[in-house]
Amino acid sequence: MRKFHEAKTRGAPAVTVWGTGTPRREFLHVDDLADACVHLMELAPETYRAHTRPMCSHVNAGVGEDVSIRELAETMREVVGFEGEIRFDTDKPDGTPRKLLDVSRLATLGWTARTRLPEGLAQTYAWFLDHRDALRT
Numbered sequence: 001m002r003k004f005h006e007a008k009t010r011g012a013p014a015v016t017v018w019g020t021g022t023p024r025r026e027f028l029h030v031d032d033l034a035d036a037c038v039h040l041m042e043l044a045p046e047t048y049r050a051h052t053r054p055m056c057s058h059v060n061a062g063v064g065e066d067v068s069i070r071e072l073a074e075t076m077r078e079v080v081g082f083e084g085e086i087r088f089d090t091d092k093p094d095g096t097p098r099k100l101l102d103v104s105r106l107a108t109l110g111w112t113a114r115t116r117l118p119e120g121l122a123q124t125y126a127w128f129l130d131h132r133d134a135l136r137t
Contacts, residue, residue, distance in 0.1 A: 001125060004080040014085040015077070018092035021070030026100050028062050029120035032113040036061040039111040051109055062101035063113040069094075072117075079121045 007015045040048070040059060052059070067075075073086045106112075115123075128135075 001076060001080070001121070001128060004076050004082045005125075005128070007084060008080055008082040012084055014087045015073070015082065016087045016089050017069060017073050018089055019069060019094035020090050021073065021088045022068055023094045023096065024066040024068050024098045024100065025072065026062050026064075026066045027072075027117055027120070028113060029115035029123070032063075032115050032120075033061055035114070036106060036111050040106075040109065043109060047109070051105055059105050059109070060101040060103050061106060062103045064101065064103040064107070066098065066100045067117060075118055075121060079118065079125050 003015050003017075006012075048057075070086075070088070076082075077084075077086060103112075
């Protein structure tokens with residue numbers, strides 16, 4: 001986000017992203033994470049126990065969908081309003097090919113994320129713009 005914002009304000013012709021852009025990542029908006037935590041804490045203990053096992057009671061909080069780094073960069077370019085090119089530096093590492101959570105247990109317990117990636121990025125960028133001066137100190 002910062003790279004795209006700074007490129008936009010400088011009028012840079014391009015933003016460089018590490019790797020090929022093909023790895024896939026899952027993103028969960030912080031408000032959705034908080035909502036998932038509250039949802040789980042408000043469940044009746046017997047409901048929670050019916051969907052978990054002792055010593056294996058974790059619940060993944062996520063959206064259950066991923067996007068490629070290329071798709072993320074293109075969405076970020078749109079959200080920020082950067083009109084330049086996105087370049088991928090393939091001399092830099094890609095990292096793990098895919099990071100995606102199995103959120104089926106949380107869905108069975110009645111919760112799914114509400115914030116779509118473009119909306120979450122737009123909300124976060126608006127927050128960044130409102131607070132960027134405070135973030136510099």
